[in-house]
Amino acid sequence: MSAELIPVYIMGKKHYVPETATILNAFEYAGYQVIRGCGCRGGFCGACATFYRFKDDYKLHVGLACQKVVEPNMYLTQLPFFPANKSLYDMDALEATAQQIIELYPEMMKCMGCNTCAKVCPQELEPMEYVAAAMRGDIKAAAEKSFDCIMCGLCASRCPGELVQYNIGMLARRLYSRYIAPNAQHLASRVLEIKDGKFNDDLEELKSMPKEKLQKVYEERDIEE
Amino acid sequence: MGYLPYMKESIKRVEATRQQRVNETYPRASAEEKKDVLENFHPDYADAGFKEMKFGPNKGERMPNRFADVLEAKSVINPDEIDLDNPDLETDVLVIGGGGAGSAAALLAQENGADVLMTTKLRHGDANTMMAQGGIQAADKEKDSPARHYLDVIGGGHFDNIPELVEALVHDAPLVIKWLEELGVMFDKDEDGRMQTRHGGGTSRKRMHSAKDYSGAAIMRTLRDEVRNKGIEVIEFAPAVELILDDKGQCAGAVLYHLETKKYSVVKAKTTILATGGIGRLHIGGFATTNHYGATADGLVMAYRAGAELAFMDSLQYHPTGSVFPEQTVGLLITEKVRGLGAQEINDEGEEFVNPLETRDVSAASIIRECEGRGKGIETPSGLQGVWLDSPLIDLKHGEGTIEKELPAMVRQFRRFGIDITKEPMLVYPTLHYQNGGILINEEGETGIENLFVAGEAAGGIHGRNRLMGNSLLDIVVFGRRAGRNAAAKVGKVKQGELNLNHVRKYHHELEEAGIKTDRVSPQILPDYTPEETKKKTGLVKTAF
Numbered sequence: 001m002s003a004e005l006i007p008v009y010i011m012g013k014k015h016y017v018p019e020t021a022t023i024l025n026a027f028e029y030a031g032y033q034v035i036r037g038c039g040c041r042g043g044f045c046g047a048c049a050t051f052y053r054f055k056d057d058y059k060l061h062v063g064l065a066c067q068k069v070v071e072p073n074m075y076l077t078q079l080p081f082f083p084a085n086k087s088l089y090d091m092d093a094l095e096a097t098a099q100q101i102i103e104l105y106p107e108m109m110k111c112m113g114c115n116t117c118a119k120v121c122p123q124e125l126e127p128m129e130y131v132a133a134a135m136r137g138d139i140k141a142a143a144e145k146s147f148d149c150i151m152c153g154l155c156a157s158r159c160p161g162e163l164v165q166y167n168i169g170m171l172a173r174r175l176y177s178r179y180i181a182p183n184a185q186h187l188a189s190r191v192l193e194i195k196d197g198k199f200n201d202d203l204e205e206l207k208s209m210p211k212e213k214l215q216k217v218y219e220e221r222d223i224e225e
Numbered sequence: 226m227g228y229l230p231y232m233k234e235s236i237k238r239v240e241a242t243r244q245q246r247v248n249e250t251y252p253r254a255s256a257e258e259k260k261d262v263l264e265n266f267h268p269d270y271a272d273a274g275f276k277e278m279k280f281g282p283n284k285g286e287r288m289p290n291r292f293a294d295v296l297e298a299k300s301v302i303n304p305d306e307i308d309l310d311n312p313d314l315e316t317d318v319l320v321i322g323g324g325g326a327g328s329a330a331a332l333l334a335q336e337n338g339a340d341v342l343m344t345t346k347l348r349h350g351d352a353n354t355m356m357a358q359g360g361i362q363a364a365d366k367e368k369d370s371p372a373r374h375y376l377d378v379i380g381g382g383h384f385d386n387i388p389e390l391v392e393a394l395v396h397d398a399p400l401v402i403k404w405l406e407e408l409g410v411m412f413d414k415d416e417d418g419r420m421q422t423r424h425g426g427g428t429s430r431k432r433m434h435s436a437k438d439y440s441g442a443a444i445m446r447t448l449r450d451e452v453r454n455k456g457i458e459v460i461e462f463a464p465a466v467e468l469i470l471d472d473k474g475q476c477a478g479a480v481l482y483h484l485e486t487k488k489y490s491v492v493k494a495k496t497t498i499l500a501t502g503g504i505g506r507l508h509i510g511g512f513a514t515t516n517h518y519g520a521t522a523d524g525l526v527m528a529y530r531a532g533a534e535l536a537f538m539d540s541l542q543y544h545p546t547g548s549v550f551p552e553q554t555v556g557l558l559i560t561e562k563v564r565g566l567g568a569q570e571i572n573d574e575g576e577e578f579v580n581p582l583e584t585r586d587v588s589a590a591s592i593i594r595e596c597e598g599r600g601k602g603i604e605t606p607s608g609l610q611g612v613w614l615d616s617p618l619i620d621l622k623h624g625e626g627t628i629e630k631e632l633p634a635m636v637r638q639f640r641r642f643g644i645d646i647t648k649e650p651m652l653v654y655p656t657l658h659y660q661n662g663g664i665l666i667n668e669e670g671e672t673g674i675e676n677l678f679v680a681g682e683a684a685g686g687i688h689g690r691n692r693l694m695g696n697s698l699l700d701i702v703v704f705g706r707r708a709g710r711n712a713a714a715k716v717g718k719v720k721q722g723e724l725n726l727n728h729v730r731k732y733h734h735e736l737e738e739a740g741i742k743t744d745r746v747s748p749q750i751l752p753d754y755t756p757e758e759t760k761k762k763t764g765l766v767k768t769a770f
């Protein structure tokens with residue numbers, strides 16, 4: 001049982017690849033050993049951002065090479081690297097305000113509202129929306145709306161305002177989690193108990209317990225409903 | 226897209242027996258039957274899948290074949306051609322590997338006053354850590370305690386774990402969650418800040434913390450952002466290929482290989498932290514894998530050549546239900562929840578052959594038996610085998626809409642490829658998921674080699690022969706932090722001798738002595754999935770990895 005071969009153009013060069021292959025597998029089938037442009041192979045890391053277009057059609061499409069299946073007459077190229085600006089900051093010395101984010105990423109004021117970023121997001125996010133939320137000081141919304149971002153770089157590569165949306169999203173999520181969402185009280189108490197050595201004796205006892213006894217204690221432990 | 230016509234024929238046979246299967250329970254395997262299927266079909270038991278090491282620190286122990294292959298290989302470098310007298314770079318602490326363990330180590334080493342250099346194979350963050358979905362364990366709730374966590378870890382590991390390592394793991398767990406909370410990892414929380422925690426396989430308390438189903442990514446992105454903030458230098462696409470020792474046998478840095486320029490460079494370091502992760506991309510036993518592209522056990526090979534001992538490398542974790550079709554989902558985890566809800570494993574003839582609630586190892590072995598032993602699997606166009614996981618049964622059992630409600634991400638994922646798992650089954654086969662063992666460490670992250678530390682999936686001993694879900698994301702941060710702190714503390718005390726690669730020469734000699742003649746070289750660095758290479762290895766032109 002083998003799949004039909006279809007023509008695709010890898011950086012302009014024609015290859016025949018199985019119709020069931022992902023773009024990434026198609027590159028490999030054609031004989032490329034990928035170095036850049038491939039990380040997790042599972043849709044999580046954003047290393048494999050790809051632009052494509054069909055023969056005789058002007059329209060530009062995007063996809064993740066590890067997720068998108070080839071179609072006949074695709075013209076393919078990857079975005080192996082994008083020189084994105086990232087501001088450096090001291091997490092301990094920030095304020096969770098719009099002012100703070102704008103100070104770190106002043107270029108966000110150049111957003112033209114064209115929404116090209118949303119059109120090229122392989123995760124179907126709306127970068128313009130979360131950037132706008134950050135600008136309004138609604139950092140919670142910016143954090144939540146950017147949560148699924150895999151930082152593939154496609155939005156930044158097409159942005160006429162030269163924003164790096166995903167780094168703004170990253171900052172918003174860190175600010176939200178650090179300064180806006182309340183800290184877990186049970187966690188703080190447990191940390192104090194550990195520092196006081198509250199559990200050291202229990203652990204010591206388990207560590208030196210003979211295997212048979214340990215096995216018994218394990219089997220008899222109660223399970224939370 | 227969707228299923229091909231011959232697959233649809235097979236699905237008709239599944240549908241023909243579905244109604245009848247709704248109320249049937251396939252009998253649980255007896256102890257005898259379990260033993261039989263495990264011994265004959267579980268990869269960990271298949272002697273043919275293992276080779277005895279003929280030399281080195283683990284001489285006499287068995288190693289999975291494809292791992293033995295990379296150990297029984299020459300170095301990618303010729304030691305005579307590397308100029309150690311003029312190092313290209315010098316640093317206090319060299320961190321090898323840019324995943325979660327390496328990033329945590331780099332941050333702590335710098336915080337403790339060291340000058341840190343990180344080198345990694347792909348981009349910083351292209352790593353197994355980025356892919357973890359389920360969550361991270363820590364005993365931080367009132368009804369829980371580190372001692373309970375200890376019991377769960379060591380029971381799960383069949384009591385083979387090294388007690389001191391388990392103690393370190395559970396002791397540091399709440400400290401680690403606190404650290405991550407302060408760094409700004411977006412954990413799932415209630416309005417009042419209370420962590421939302423759930424059970425995982427083998428837990429006695431609900432201690433699985435999560436960040437939606439992007440738990441690993443949330444941690445990895447944050448640690449990477451912080452490494453950047455701290456100005457730690459990271460060299461990407463420059464895997465380490467060999468450790469460097471000095472004339473006292475202490476680790477003194479590494480040789481890097483620049484993937485794009487094909488040049489080598491020498492890094493001289495006071496202390497070195499190996500955090501190179503797992504083994505999945507060696508495709509042990511020919512299995513597909515959930516692991517990232519760079520998981521080729523390089524760190525284990527380098528450490529073994531330098532004389533470090535490995536532990537529990539005969540035990541790998543296979544997840545019974547990895548997707549094998551469509552191609553872009555190959556290796557993708559199908560969560561255990563699907564079987565928990567009642568989906569059955571069905572062969573090409575529409576027959577059930579195993580109880581859906583057997584343990585991971587028995588399920589995996591039974592699926593393999595159905596395909597390899599009985600020829601009742603379904604072959605995919607790319608040459609993989611699988612059995613059906615009959616998801617539509619869930620709605621028949623629990624009512625229309627259950628699948629949509631309980632498994633929304635999975636429904637969406639398959640819908641993208643034209644498969645409606647509420648109406649059609651999924652094609653699955655066991656997939657190589659995790660390396661339970663690794664380089665033997667102590668609770669400080671130290672190895673038998675002076676000034677060499679190891680953290681993360683590359684380390685061994687913490688989980689014995691079986692890791693529970695949620696304890697790996699934990700261990701990489703716990704031991705990453707410990708290794709980083711200790712490696713920095715040691716910098717001032719190091720008295721370095723002359724650098725050499727004699728251990729590589731000695732290794733080549735030992736290969737010869739053992740009668741191993743080969744032109745294989747290792748570490749492997751990247752898998753080669755071009756058709757010529759895959760055909761050489763498997764006899765098939767596979768196109769899905």
Ligand SMILES: Cc1cc2nc3c(=O)[nH]c(=O)nc-3n(C[C@H](O)[C@H](O)[C@H](O)COP(=O)(O)OP(=O)(O)OC[C@H]3O[C@@H](n4cnc5c(N)ncnc54)[C@H](O)[C@@H]3O)c2cc1C
Nearest residue numbers: 322324326352353354359360465502519681682695697698
């Ligand atoms: C799909 C999936 C789901 C998972 N789900 C969970 C879960 O829910 N909970 C849980 O606890 N665990 C889970 N795990 C396991 C866990 O994610 C990993 O074990 C853990 O993240 C490993 O971290 P690490 O830093 O040791 O390795 P990695 O994160 O893999 O990082 C290793 C890094 O080293 C680099 N490297 C490799 N070789 C070299 C070299 N020669 N030189 C330089 N750099 C090199 C790699 O490219 C990589 O960047 C999951 C794993 C996978 C694959």
Ligand code: FES
Nearest residue numbers: 039040041046066
């Ligand atoms: S390779 Fe990671 S998203 Fe495609």
